[in-house]
Amino acid sequence: MTHPTFVLAFAPRPVAVAEFAAAYVGPRGPEGPGGGAGYVHPQATPLSVWTVAHNLGRRPSVTVTDHLGNVVVADVLYLDDDIVQVSHGVPFAGFAYCN
Numbered sequence: 775m776t777h778p779t780f781v782l783a784f785a786p787r788p789v790a791v792a793e794f795a796a797a798y799v800g801p802r803g804p805e806g807p808g809g810g811a812g813y814v815h816p817q818a819t820p821l822s823v824w825t826v827a828h829n830l831g832r833r834p835s836v837t838v839t840d841h842l843g844n845v846v847v848a849d850v851l852y853l854d855d856d857i858v859q860v861s862h863g864v865p866f867a868g869f870a871y872c873n
Contacts, residue, residue, distance in 0.1 A: 810830070810832070810834070810873070811830060812830075812834070812871065812872060812873045813826075813828040813829070813830060813834075813871075813872040814869055814870070814871055814872075815828065815869060815870040815871075815872065816869055817867050817868055817869065817870065818867055819867065820865040820866050820867045821865050822861065822862060822863065822864060822865045822866075823859060823860070823861045824859070824860040824861075824870060825853075825857065825858075825859055825860075826857065826858045826859070826860060826870045826872065827856060827857050828856060828857070828858065828872040829856045830855075830856065830872060831855050831856060832855055833852045833855060833858075834858075834872040834873050835872070835873050836848075836850045836858055836860065836870055836871065836872055836873075837870070837871040837873070838860055838862070838868060838869070838870050838871075839868050839869050839871070840866050840867070840868040841866070841867045841868050841869075846862055846866075846868065847862075848860045848861060848862040849861040849862070858870075858872070
């Protein structure tokens with residue numbers, strides 16, 4: 775596999791990506807904090823509006839699926855850092871995945 779060559783403004787000649795990486799990439803930094811916790815909300819009762827108390831202390835991304843696992847487009851309203859309201863057009867059962 776050949777790597778493309780880019781001309782860098784501060785380089786006196788064309789520099790290949792691999793050469794640039796070897797010359798200008800420093801040592802790896804310290805490990806960051808662990809990944810955030812997640813929460814799965816099972817919605818067994820078919821409703822068109824779900825209230826999800828995830829208690830994560832932040833505003834997570836939310837993915838909604840029906841009971842078969844099909845992703846459903848829904849409106850997500852953050853009531854606060856621990857509760858979201860998920861709305862969709864028709865009542866159904868499924869899951870809200872908060873990440």
